[in-house]
Amino acid sequence: MSRDGWTLITGATGFIGHYALAQLLRRGVRCAALVRNGNGLKLLELLRDVAPDLACDDSHLRIIHGSLPDRMPPVDHLHIERVVHIAGSTRFQADDGEPQRTNVAGVQRLLSWMSARNIKDLTHVSTAYVCGRSRIAFERVEPTPPCFRNEYERTKWQAEQLVDRWTRGDRRVVIVRPSIVTGAFDTGRATQFRGLYVVARAVEQLARLHADDDAARRRITLRIRGRGDAANQIVPVDYVAQSIAVLATKPEARGVYHVTHPAPPTNDDIRCWLESIYDVAGGRFVGDVDLPVSQRSFEEQAFYGGMRPLADYFADAPLFDTTRAASILDSAGVTCPPIDLAYVRRCIAYARARRWGRAASVAAYDARAAAAYFERYLPAHLPASIVSRVHPVRATVRFIVDEGEWVCRFDAGRLESVQRGPNGLREQFGYRTTMDAFWRAISGEVDGEQLFARGEADVFGDVESALKMAAVLREFTREYPCDRRRLQPYMESS
Numbered sequence: 001m002s003r004d005g006w007t008l009i010t011g012a013t014g015f016i017g018h019y020a021l022a023q024l025l026r027r028g029v030r031c032a033a034l035v036r037n038g039n040g041l042k043l044l045e046l047l048r049d050v051a052p053d054l055a056c057d058d059s060h061l062r063i064i065h066g067s068l069p070d071r072m073p074p075v076d077h078l079h080i081e082r083v084v085h086i087a088g089s090t091r092f093q094a095d096d097g098e099p100q101r102t103n104v105a106g107v108q109r110l111l112s113w114m115s116a117r118n119i120k121d122l123t124h125v126s127t128a129y130v131c132g133r134s135r136i137a138f139e140r141v142e143p144t145p146p147c148f149r150n151e152y153e154r155t156k157w158q159a160e161q162l163v164d165r166w167t168r169g170d171r172r173v174v175i176v177r178p179s180i181v182t183g184a185f186d187t188g189r190a191t192q193f194r195g196l197y198v199v200a201r202a203v204e205q206l207a208r209l210h211a212d213d214d215a216a217r218r219r220i221t222l223r224i225r226g227r228g229d230a231a232n233q234i235v236p237v238d239y240v241a242q243s244i245a246v247l248a249t250k251p252e253a254r255g256v257y258h259v260t261h262p263a264p265p266t267n268d269d270i271r272c273w274l275e276s277i278y279d280v281a282g283g284r285f286v287g288d289v290d291l292p293v294s295q296r297s298f299e300e301q302a303f304y305g306g307m308r309p310l311a312d313y314f315a316d317a318p319l320f321d322t323t324r325a326a327s328i329l330d331s332a333g334v335t336c337p338p339i340d341l342a343y344v345r346r347c348i349a350y351a352r353a354r355r356w357g358r359a360a361s362v363a364a365y366d367a368r369a370a371a372a373y374f375e376r377y378l379p380a381h382l383p384a385s386i387v388s389r390v391h392p393v394r395a396t397v398r399f400i401v402d403e404g405e406w407v408c409r410f411d412a413g414r415l416e417s418v419q420r421g422p423n424g425l426r427e428q429f430g431y432r433t434t435m436d437a438f439w440r441a442i443s444g445e446v447d448g449e450q451l452f453a454r455g456e457a458d459v460f461g462d463v464e465s466a467l468k469m470a471a472v473l474r475e476f477t478r479e480y481p482c483d484r485r486r487l488q489p490y491m492e493s494s
Contacts, residue, residue: 011087019241068106179233188346220282226314228268388413398430429461
């Protein structure tokens with residue numbers, strides 16, 4: 001690149017993106033960060049958090065407002081010579097055009113934009129799991145699609161095909177494939193809590209179910225589909241960011257590079273560490289055995305309720321070739337630190353301190369709101385609803401909304417009792433979702449079935465009965481939609 005050239009970086013406010021941007025700025029790279037409207041201040045706050053000593057003046061960093069695959073904003077006043085494309089959707093299931101829109105159409109738009117401006121240098125951040133269920137993944141673009149686990153893998157593979165076809169002549173293309181990205185090595189800091197964190201929250205739920213029974217907590221019946229000796233490919237975000245910065249700026253780097261762990265922990269290591277952190281015991285891997293819901297223990301139903309999107313990754317563990325990546329990164333002094341109990345403990349401690357990514361003030365309000373809904377609003381309106389007379393349900397249901405949970409006993413169209421918090425009550429089935437999804441569900445903006453399809457809510461226990469109950473709750477919401485204004489009178493003593 002010339003001395004006056006700029007690097008355009010997409011996805012700069014994302015988990016990997018702001019770490020990678022900080023690394024590029026540290027190397028003296030002048031960066032133009034493409035962010036959604038209104039996210040400029042957020043980006044500066046993220047950079048101050050991760051690198052408080054970093055200079056972010058106009059001579060080093062420009063913030064450009066825009067979003068792929070929408071039309072790119074005018075940047076002709078900058079001499080863009082390189083693009084580092086990190087923006088992407090990690091949604092596993094197709095919904096509302098995602099992840100196809102972001103991961104495929106977004107890349108197509110970006111490549112067309114680069115071609116029109118004769119920009120010839122691209123670093124494209126993909127995922128190691130474009131290999132799908134392949135047993136060995138090589139550092140090359142595979143022309144034949146493998147067997148994918150989900151739409152995320154499929155669309156990232158499709159994006160690589162577009163990038164590969166764009167590569168010709170003197171165009172320089174680097175494809176970086178990180179595996180499962182977790183918190184910064186020294187601090188555990190993260191801004192996105194998926195992958196390992198979803199597993200951790202499922203284990204945390206098991207511990208909460210037996211919070212008052214030490215003996216039961218240490219003899220949990222939990223059979224996990226998958227191989228205990230298979231690799232669990234988690235890598236710290238700061239290592240991934242350093243790797244991206246090196247590969248993007250090394251002229252000799254071209255082609256595909258796996259950014260994975262050379263000596264990863266096993267699934268059994270992760271299980272043991274999480275059991276140690278949460279003071280539980282009893283989990284074991286049982287190979288490629290998918291237990292029917294009817295044969296699952298109470299604990300297994302609770303565990304798999306939150307684990308459904310990730311379960312396949314315990315069973316399929318590809319071996320990643322890292323020959324090409326090692327040849328560049330080792331010479332640059334970039335090595336992946338060892339993953340151990342202490343590191344995982346730091347990651348989980350950080351996530352819990354940040355309430356798994358939610359602001360404390362918002363979390364406090366939302367906890368009161370959820371309590372008001374289950375303990376006051378629902379009992380007040382359910383007896384008067386038409387659906388309670390047409391469908392007089394009898395069931396014990398557990399609702400888990402972020403950190404809070406309620407067990408509701410419905411009988412003949414009435415809500416006979418509500419108990420808050422982890423307890424020894426045995427529900428017939430339950431639902432687990434986020435507070436954001438909860439608000440949209442009780443307002444009638446979305447149905448429970450839509451949340452299940454999008455992976456924003458999970459069902460555990462008797463799934464058939466849970467889906468029937470979801471239809472009843474949908475009809476109740478149509479009669480009595482609830483939002484913050486309607487709920488406010490019920491929040492006074494929550």
